Amino acid sequence: MKTCQICGKPIDFSSRAKKFCSPECRAREKYNRNRAWLAAHPGKAAEYSRKWRKENPELVKQIGRDNYRRKVLRQIKEEREK
Numbered sequence: 001m002k003t004c005q006i007c008g009k010p011i012d013f014s015s016r017a018k019k020f021c022s023p024e025c026r027a028r029e030k031y032n033r034n035r036a037w038l039a040a041h042p043g044k045a046a047e048y049s050r051k052w053r054k055e056n057p058e059l060v061k062q063i064g065r066d067n068y069r070r071k072v073l074r075q076i077k078e079e080r081e082k
Helices: 023-040 042-055 057-081
Strands: none
């Protein structure tokens, strides 16, 4: 019987190519592979990021605004709890 490569649970044999027991384990492996690629290719990753930011300036600004709002709201909440 095969086991999941992430959590080690047994896998149903509905397909020989199946490697993960659930969509969560599949997503976790995709995340792990992506992080490994980013660590192995820091120059390419930075190049992709620069290109995307250059092509999407309005979206970059909006994301920055949203992050700032979240930061300020978190600070206000922490001050009120003190």
